[in-house]
Amino acid sequence: MSKIKQSIESLLQKHRILLWYDAEKAFTEEYEALELSDTKKLTVNGNEFETKVRVLHQEPKQKFLLYLPKEKPKNEENWLLDIELAHHVYHTDQEALYLQEVGLGYHYKKWISEHIDFFKNKERVAAFKEIAQEEDGDHQLSLKLIQVVFGADILSFDLFLRNFASAFIQGQEESVKRELERFNLSDLFWQEVSKKYGYAHDQPTIYDFLLEAFQKNFSPLSSHSVVNRETGVMLSTWKDTLSFQEDFKTISRQIQNDLKIEETLNHTSIEEIVDDDLFELIDQRIISELIRGILDESVDQQRLETVIKKRESKYWYDRYVHFYRALRIGFNLLETIREAGDINIPSFEEGIEAYASTWYQIDQDYRVFIEHYRETNQNSVLNPLYSEVNKAYSNNWLLKLSDSWQNVLDEQDGWVNHQRSQSKFFRHNVKPFLQKKTRLFVIISDALRYECGVSFQQLMQKENRFESDIEYQIAPVPSYTQLGMASLLPHKTLSFGNGDSILVDGKSTMGLSARSKILQANTDVDATAVLAEDLMKMASKSDEARDLVKKHDLIYVYHNRIDKLGDDKSSEEKVIDGARDEIEFLIDLIKKVTNMGGYNMIVTADHGFIYQNDPIEESDFADADVEGDVVKANRRFVLGRNLSYKDNVMAFDCNELGIEGDLQVLIPKSINRLRVHGAGSRFVHGGATLQELITPVIKVKKKREDTIKQVDVDVLNKRNNKISTNIQRVSFYQLQPVEEQTLSRTLKIQFKSEDGESLSDLFTYTFDSDAENSKEREVMHQFQLSSKASDKYKNQEVYLVLEEQVEGSNKWREYNKYPYEIRITFTNDFDDF
Structure with missing residues (x-):
């Protein structure tokens, strides 16, 4: 279809009569060749009156194309003037064709001639036609041409400049500049930018504008910029635009180099920049200054919290969130350890209670600090704080606490049969549910020490329609998996089997099948044991899941992530990440259980652990010179018969520990590790420190009403x-x-x-x-x-x-x-x- 036919058919959708003047008869052939389905063609040349009668009176509803092969007469000599005014004159000059194509009147001919090159592209014309209005006027139409150039959905200079900035970053700035100049829009564009943002330059460029805008909204350099405060609103909008995030970061980083922001920040106080967030270096400067303040004790908690709180809402915070969290937790840990001073534990009971109510928080802070430190890729800027935290935790806290606790243990006559002993777990925690005929899931997470349980419970409290509370219990010694897992089962007696294996009432506890048999035999209900991974694989509404819940009143669920990582020398440093992942997994597991129809759950563990992130110092290893018939030996305990040893270990007959058999048990004092070839030393358990002994008992109930x-x-x-x-x-x-x-x-x-x-x-x-x-x-x-x-x-x-x-x-x-x-x-x- 020819452009002429296309434009005529388009106009005939709006006008019943078109008049086409062709003084030079240049379009006679096109006119004669035109085929219009619902329009009649009439040639008008000396028969004006006859034509007028026909189109106005004889066929008042018919569409007509009137072809006049002559000059358009003056108004006073024009017999068809009333038809022209009531209908439409069709023009065939280039400007007219474009105007007709986009639906604008011929009075815009001068305007369109100034931007004629714009209309030589179908895509641009189509986009402009969508937004152009007859009543816009020259200025507004020119702005809409700019809108099309920038591919913008709305007429907004914020958006135009943002797209221009993206073009600059992507190396397409020159292409945009050429289009603005070619379409005679460049001067108008920069005039509008000047009007709105106060930017003026003999040779304006998008990057020069960006330099001015960023400078204006960076407090230390604000007075050096010529643009106005409107740029602050613009940049705020840009920072909130998801699709522009990567370009904004690239622009910011380039500008911070070109404006030498680092040099400026070296001479700027935190107070001057704490509310600024255009440059990534601002957060780096603040973090560095806070670290120095923490180490030299010149920053107090209020100032630290105030600064971090202000940064939370800033643009670059997400990138530095782990830095700020490491600072906050590191500060709290150092302050708590300083305030603790010399640690004196009066009695076994008081030591247990103090740890479960307060002291666990230091172990929790240490673990979470290491977690965030690692999330920063162990960034060197944090190394001084990390060193201070690690030294304070290992020497001023863990060692002192454990030595003080060891003094309490040395004064005991044998091992304490505490009321919260893990061997009483079933009787005190599980049996009450069964007596009420209430279905119960018992989730046992290997090595989920008490502080990890607190973290889990705190997160569960934030989950809607869940109610939870936490208590503690005391793991048996040695604090290792086989004994802990056996203690959590219903039993009358515990005894040693082959090696370090534990028997319940003379039956093996090794493996899922053995534990299921014990549960079934030692309870008055239908009971079973499953692995957490298998349970998570079940579809919540499947027959398998329905049968598991429907056929059992007691279900023990076992999971082993923390201990599995820690007990392997090659992966023990992953325990910190493993603890975090385990806490998240347990929340998912709880939700899975409730989706399957379980509404009462207890989460507990077999034992805890000691963890120090740095390699262990030589002084933390104990040379116990153990000799005799050694059955089992690891970093924190030895099992055997006829053993000889130094007095740097505690020695028990197994009967003293509530275990039947003839084995002796040796445990190194305080946090000392025994020298065992090939074993890991940073993650250990099996001993009698508070961190190894105290485990959580978290009761979780699904509620019908909202809880948060x-x-x-x-x-x-x-x-x-x-x-x-x-x-x-x-x-x-x-x-x-x-x-x-x-x-x-x-x-x-x-x-x-x-x-x-x-x-x-x-x-x-x-x-x-x-x-x-x-x-x-x-x-x-x-x-x-x-x-x-x-x-x-x-x-x-x-x-x-x-x-x-x-x-x-x-x-x-x-x-x-x-x-x-x-x-x-x-x-x-x-x-x-």
Whole structure:
């Protein structure tokens, strides 16, 4: 189809009559060849009156193409003027064809001639036709040409500049510049940028503009920039645009090099930059300074928490989150150890209670600190803090605590048969459920020491419709898997079998089948044992899962991740990651059980462990000179007969430990390891330290009603809702403190128009204060309003919109919104100078 036929058919969809003047008769052949399905063609040359009668009176509904092979007459001599004015004149010059193609009137001929090259591409023309309106006017139409050049969905210079910045990063800046110049749009584009952002340059470029914008919004260099505060709103929007994240980071890193930001930061205090987030180096500078402050004790907890809290809502925080968490936990650990001072444990009972209520937190902090340290790829900037933490934990805490605890053990007459002994687990914890005919799942996680259990329980408290509580129990000695697992089964007696294996009432406890038989034989209910991996593979509503739950009242579930990693010398350093993964796995396992119809669960462990991240010092190894009939020997215990040894070990007859048999048990004192060829030394268990002995008992119940809620957030002084300047301060109030089952809430907040257009910078904040004092749960943010607010929306109602993220997605939904009225005066159009 020819362009002429296409444009005529397009116009005939809007107009009943088209008049086509062709003074030079250049298009006679095209006219004669035209085939129009529902339109009649008439040649008009001296028969104007006859034509007029026909098209207006005889066939008033018929479409006509009137071909006039002559000059268009003056109005006063034009017999068809009324038809022209009521219908449409078809033009065949290039400008007219383009105008007709996009649906614009011929009076735009001068305008389109200035941008004629733009219309020589079908894709551009099609995109422009979608957005162009007859009533737009020259200026607005030119802006829409720019919109097409930048491939933008809306007419927004924020978006144009963002796309231009992406083109710059991708090496396509020159292509965009050529198009703007070729289509005669370059001057207009930069004039509009100047009008909105105050940017002016004899030879403007996108990178020069970006340099100015970043400089303006970096506090130490702000006064050196010529652009205005509107760029702050623009950059805030860019940082929140997911599709622009990688380009923004690339731009930021290039600019921080070109502006020598590192040099500037070397002479800048944290207070000056704590609210800035354009450059990655800002976080690096803050982290370095905080580390120095922690080590020389010049930073206190309040300052540390204040700085980290401010950084949480900043752009680069996610990249440095593990650094900040390592700082926070490292500081807490060092402070706690300092405050603990010399450790004195008066008695066995008091030592157990103190550890289960307070002291476990230091072991927990150490594990989590190492976890975050590793997540930073053991970044060298953290090495001084890591060294200090590791030294304080190993020498000032673990060794001192264990030595003090050893003094208590040395004064005992044999081993203590404590009321919370693990051998009483079944009687005290499992039997009450069975007596009430309540189905129970017992989940046993190998080497889930007490502090790991606390971490698990704390996370379970944040899961909706779950209720949980934690107690402790004391593992038997030696604190190793075979004895611990056997102790957790229903039994009357425990005894040694071959080697280090343990028998329950004379029966083997090795393997899943043996344990299932003991459960079935020693309880009055249908009981079985399964591996956690097998249970997780079952479809929740499958026959297999239904049968497991329906046919059994007691189900023991076994999982071995932590101990499996730790007991292998080649993987013992992975125990930290393994503990984290195990805690997450247990949460998934609990949910799986409830989906299968189990609503009561107990999570426990066979024993704990000692872990030190650095290689063990020579002084931590004990030369016990053990001789005799050795049955089993590892780093933390020896089993045998007729043994001789030094006094740096504790010695027990197995009967003293509540185990039948004739074996002797040797345990090195404090945290000492025995010299055993090929065995690991950083992860150990089998001894009698508090970390090895105390294990968690966590009872979890699935509830029908909600058990958690998030804190509520409100805006203070809502009635004072007149915006009179481009800077609007808003105070937010967290109504409740964060508690065990009252969780934090993260909100993304900005001013928006009724139709959702952004009118300010973006403020993202996690409301997670646990302060009882309500005043301490207030936070203020200073919003920068865009020029749109004082221009397009002046004297109109806009909204402060609070949004929260839809769980598991990148979508945000409205949490609340508050109306404000824009009353900004002209004086606020002036920027700082």
